[in-house]
Amino acid sequence: MIEEPFASGNSIIHRIDPRFRVAAAILYSFTVALCYQFQPLIVALAVALLSVIFSGVGLKTVFKRLIVVNGFILLFWIVLPLTYKGKILYSLGPVDIYLAGIVFAAKITLKSNAILLILISLIATMTFATLGHTLSRFKMPDKLVFLLMITYRYIFVIAQEYQKIIRSIKIRGFKPKTTLHTYKTFAYVVGMLLIKASERADRVYNAMRCRGFTGKYNSLSDFQINIQSFIFILIMTGFTIGIILLEIQYHG
Amino acid sequence: MDNRQPIIKLSGINFSYSADSSVLNNLDFTFYDNKDRVGFMAPNGSGKTTLFHLIMGLLRPDSGTIEIFGKTMQTEKDFAQIRHRIGLLFQDADDQLFCPTVLEDVAFGPLNMGKSKKEAIDISRRTLNFLGLSDFENRITFKLSGGEKKLVSLATILSMEPEILLLDEPLTGLDTKTQSIIIDVLSKMNMSYIIISHDIEFLKTTTNRICSMKHGKIIVDDEVYVHHHDHAHTLGNVPHKHR
Numbered sequence: 152m153i154e155e156p157f158a159s160g161n162s163i164i165h166r167i168d169p170r171f172r173v174a175a176a177i178l179y180s181f182t183v184a185l186c187y188q189f190q191p192l193i194v195a196l197a198v199a200l201l202s203v204i205f206s207g208v209g210l211k212t213v214f215k216r217l218i219v220v221n222g223f224i225l226l227f228w229i230v231l232p233l234t235y236k237g238k239i240l241y242s243l244g245p246v247d248i249y250l251a252g253i254v255f256a257a258k259i260t261l262k263s264n265a266i267l268l269i270l271i272s273l274i275a276t277m278t279f280a281t282l283g284h285t286l287s288r289f290k291m292p293d294k295l296v297f298l299l300m301i302t303y304r305y306i307f308v309i310a311q312e313y314q315k316i317i318r319s320i321k322i323r324g325f326k327p328k329t330t331l332h333t334y335k336t337f338a339y340v341v342g343m344l345l346i347k348a349s350e351r352a353d354r355v356y357n358a359m360r361c362r363g364f365t366g367k368y369n370s371l372s373d374f375q376i377n378i379q380s381f382i383f384i385l386i387m388t389g390f391t392i393g394i395i396l397l398e399i400q401y402h403g
Numbered sequence: 404m405d406n407r408q409p410i411i412k413l414s415g416i417n418f419s420y421s422a423d424s425s426v427l428n429n430l431d432f433t434f435y436d437n438k439d440r441v442g443f444m445a446p447n448g449s450g451k452t453t454l455f456h457l458i459m460g461l462l463r464p465d466s467g468t469i470e471i472f473g474k475t476m477q478t479e480k481d482f483a484q485i486r487h488r489i490g491l492l493f494q495d496a497d498d499q500l501f502c503p504t505v506l507e508d509v510a511f512g513p514l515n516m517g518k519s520k521k522e523a524i525d526i527s528r529r530t531l532n533f534l535g536l537s538d539f540e541n542r543i544t545f546k547l548s549g550g551e552k553k554l555v556s557l558a559t560i561l562s563m564e565p566e567i568l569l570l571d572e573p574l575t576g577l578d579t580k581t582q583s584i585i586i587d588v589l590s591k592m593n594m595s596y597i598i599i600s601h602d603i604e605f606l607k608t609t610t611n612r613i614c615s616m617k618h619g620k621i622i623v624d625d626e627v628y629v630h631h632h633d634h635a636h637t638l639g640n641v642p643h644k645h646r
Contacts, residue, residue, distance in 0.1 A: 371520060
């Protein structure tokens with residue numbers, strides 16, 4: 152189930168206009184993703200960390216999320232030093248460990264964590280609904296925004312349908328094994344879920360038509376631009392430019 | 404039926420989902436303005452929900468004519484124009500509620516009808532208030548209980564200020580408290596409605612005629628009268644119930 156643990160709060164970051172937050176997060180993430188030098192990446196991580204602290208979200212929960220992502224990054228640390236050819240740092244019998252691989256893995260780690268932290272502090276601090284409305288203000292196509300919101304709403308309903316099917320196969324003594332019967336049963340579960348989801352979609356669409364839906368989604372939310380929002384976007388733009396300048400300065 | 408005007412008139416409707424089984428067979432049905440309150444009680448699969456969907460234009464008959472508010476309905480455009488005047492409450496509230504928050508969902512209909520944000524919010528708040536849901540505005544729709552979902556669904560319909568309600572098993576699966584709220588709301592409203600239900604007591608208190616369906620046709624019972632019989636049998640002095 153999707154929880155929104157960071158969305159409710161009343162920190163400085165929470166009070167900033169969501170449009171400004173989304174804009175700053177996109178700008179910052181792209182900049183960080185395109186950096187190659189250690190200096191700008193370290194600064195980027197520090198700024199992101201600062202942003203998380205200002206957003207007042209539970210550091211323990213943030214840390215838990217970081218662990219999940221860094222679990223994936225660990226794979227890079229295993230694979231890259233062995234495959235990313237360059238200067239050999241150390242040889243273990245037939246296996247060579249390359250310095251360039253380690254450097255590359257370290258950069259990926261810095262980048263990912265910086266981007267993740269900035270997204271947690273700026274984007275995860277708004278509800279899914281607000282994010283959807285913000286994206287539609289940014290002229291993202293109505294259909295995509297709508298798809299995002301409907302997915303968020305019905306993922307729970309589909310999860311419930313899934314639980315129902317799983318329960319019904321369990322009470323009839325089904326235990327998954329490595330057999331054709333098991334594979335077939337899972338195929339049926341997935342197939343049934345698809346049918347149910349499609350029927351549900353038809354019914355939801357019909358209900359929406361009954362309420363006058365013609366494809367245009369009208370949003371209720373009004374965004375308030377305040378002085379803090381302007382100060383915030385100035386500071387964030389400043390940091391972003393700073394990171395770009397650092398990158399240029401240390402580049403080759 | 405006295406001098407009331409028909410607002411929904413179905414004549415000679417045939418409908419089938421597949422070639423080998425027909426659901427509605429040359430069905431005629433007339434529904435009037437001014438507090439016509441009809442109950443539909445018939446076995447599952449007899450075509451009650453199909454009938455509602457035909458009235459809303461979600462399904463099209465194979466043959467027959469549908470007249471609503473005095474106009475013959477033919478195209479999607481015809482139906483789109485009358486949909487907001489008829490509120491259909493779906494059997495499953497999860498089909499009806501799709502916005503993240505309650506207020507947004509209730510305001511969805513009014514916004515589609517071209518009302519301004521302020522008007523839509525005002526009318527949504529009034530509707531929620533009317534249903535005793537004034538503190539529900541910012542609740543997340545999918546986290547509501549079954550009964551709450553049903554009441555919010557009703558709010559999403561009522562906020563469009565329809566002239567007629569079509570209620571598809573409005574009490575099914577609800578706790579007694581929510582059931583009595585719905586009965587209370589129906590009695591407070593001054594409008595015509597059609598209810599599909601299996602609950603005869605509910606239909607007796609909320610409607611003034613009850614119809615059944617058989618072989619794809621509507622069987623009309625005239626007005627419903629609650630009545631008593633005198634009768635005698637052995638052990639009649641012991642408290643008992645009749646089925």
